[in-house]
Amino acid sequence: MTDETPTSYGPGDATGAASTATEDGLRQLSEYIEGARWFGGKGRGLRVSGVRRLGVIADEGPRVVVDLAEVTYDDGGVELYQVPLALYTDPEHRLDHAFVGWWEDPDAGWVHAYDAVHDREAMAAYLRAFAYPPDGRLEFHRLPGDELDPTAPSTPFTGEQSNSSVAFGEHALLKLFRRVTPGTNPDIEIHEQLTLAGSDNVAALLGWIQSEDLQLGMLQKFLRTASDGWELALTSVRNLFAEADLYAGEVGGDFAAEAQRLGEAVGHIHTLLAEHFPTAERTASDHAELAKAMTERLEAALDVVPELAEHAPALRDLFAAVGSIESGTIQRVHGDLHLGQTLRTSKGWKIVDFEGEPAKPLADRVLPDSPWRDVAGMLRSFDYAPRVAEMTAAATGDDGREQRAFRAAEWSARNQAAFLDAYAGRPLAADEQTLLAAYVADKAVYECVYEARNRPTWLSIPMAALQGGRPETPGQAEETLR
Known part of the structure; x- marks a missing residue:
């Protein structure tokens, strides 16, 4: 690896560097980024206004570089995206699916550029850099412990939305953040602390x-052997739908024991986060601000989802009740917790992706918050899984719609209760019940807006959760079904 002076190409970059390449190179890069699955600014007019080279990982076979693209939107917003590239002099048709463009590189001359994530040779250079950290502007940090096999083959993951991940053999997984922000990434920060604390509920950080x-x-x-929590939940629901005369607790695929273990895992992680990161007390005025923010989100949602109007009075009352809470502890939390952020392994549940809500600024994602926000996210996810399975089954046109609706509600209530009982380990105090109910409702309001804009046929899922404006607690819902 070489340690070169930073270079840029295009009419400018994030630092205002002068142009060293053609507009055509930036046009090709803009087209690639706009069409990439991991790009978060779809639907907004944009251009790549400049590129800065962060470093070179390999000089040849291929030349592997890491570029930072400045994306400027027509509405004035600016974001930074990481683009790792494998640069070849001649075309590499095996990589046609990852072709980014053909341009004159400021360091290597005319090159064919490919997304390095899809090139085994390029990713091998990444792994060697971790195994033998070089001197250079790109720093490859390692935690003590596990040895790496620098010859392990790479396999890119498919289906990711905001990042790019590559498995190396059966031991290591590299996640490259595509949209980057200056500062400490919370996914790295939290994984480092939980790894050093010996947590069994995360995949250990290696570097x-x-x-x-x-x-x-x-x-x-x-x-390697992990199963996605969301998919496991859907399988459990389908098993329940297939049994005509059995209750959820009688079906072989009953999920309640897993929900209980998952509740314990989230509780353990929250305990460790409180021990290793600062905590604070939320005051009466803080709760008033929280209530105000929830109410403002509701009022904004009414413009997008007019159907919320019938629930609005009860929701306003619920959020107002949050404003009367005198105190409560806040701490570092996951921030975007749902079944899709969980993995079931032979050694128990693992929680992943501690970046928080991707749409929020980094400064907001690292702020302390109530752990009940994470719990609310899980409770909503335990409701979404059976409703999605119900809608999928209904789309086939077969009979039994009313029975499936009852079974979906049964599955949701049973697993919400199992999760919450295991997480809390005790009855909730009145203020905790209010706060949790408000977080659940706030999440459901957010879901209504999302579904109205993206999947209108799914709007009924979060709308059904609002039950007269205030979601039932897991215990209430389970009692209703008995």
Whole structure:
């Protein structure tokens, strides 16, 4: 690896550097980024206004570089995206699916550029850099412990939305952050602390990549045999639907024991986060501000989802009740917790992706919050899984719609209760019940807006959760079904 002076190409970059390449190179890069699955700004007019080279990982076979693209939107917004590239002099048709463009590189001349994530040779250079950290502007940090096999083959993951992940053999997984923000990435920060604390509920952090104040990626243990929590939940619901005369607790695929273990896992992680990160007390005025923010989100949602109007009075009352809470502890939390952020392994549940809500600014994602926000996210996810399975089954046109609706509600209530009982380990105090109910409702309001804009046929799922404006607690819902 070489340690070169930073270079840029295009009419400018994030630092205002002068042009060293053609507009055509930036046009090709803009087209690639706009069409990439991981790009978060779809639907907004944009251009890549400049590129800065963060470093070179390999000089040849291929030349592997890490570029930082400045994306400028027509509405004035600006974001930074990491683009790792494998540069070849001649076309590599095996990589046609990852072709980015053909341009004159400021360091290597005319090159064919490919997304390095899809090139085994390029990713091998990444792994070697972790195994033998070089001197250079790209820093490859390692935590003590596990040895790496620098010859392990790479396999890119498919289906990711905001990042790019690559497995190395059966031991390590590299996640490259595509949209990057200066500062400490919470996924790295939290994984480091939980790994050093010996947590069994996360995939151990092995190392990370950094360039000045940008954290670009993290290397962690690969949970090869892990099963996705969301898919396991859907399978359980389908098993229940297939049994005409059995209750959820009588079906072989009953999920309640897993929901209980998952509740315990989230509780353990919250305990460790409170021990290793600062905590604070939310005052009466803080709760008033929280209530105000929830109410404002509701009022904004009414413009998008007019159907919320019938629930609005009860929701306003619920949020107002939050404003009367005198105090409560806040701490670092996951921030975007749902079944899709969980993995079931032979050694128990693992929680992944501690970046928080991707749409929020980094400064907001690292703020302390109530752990009940995470709990609310899980409770909503336990409701979504059976409703999605119900809608999928209904789309086939077969009979039994009313029975499936009852079974979906039964599955939701049973697993919400199992999760919450295991998480809390005690009855909730009145203020905790109010706060949890408000977080659940706030989440459901957010879901209504999302579904109205993206999947209108799914709007009924969060709308049904509002039950007269205030969601039932797991215990209330389970009692109703008996």
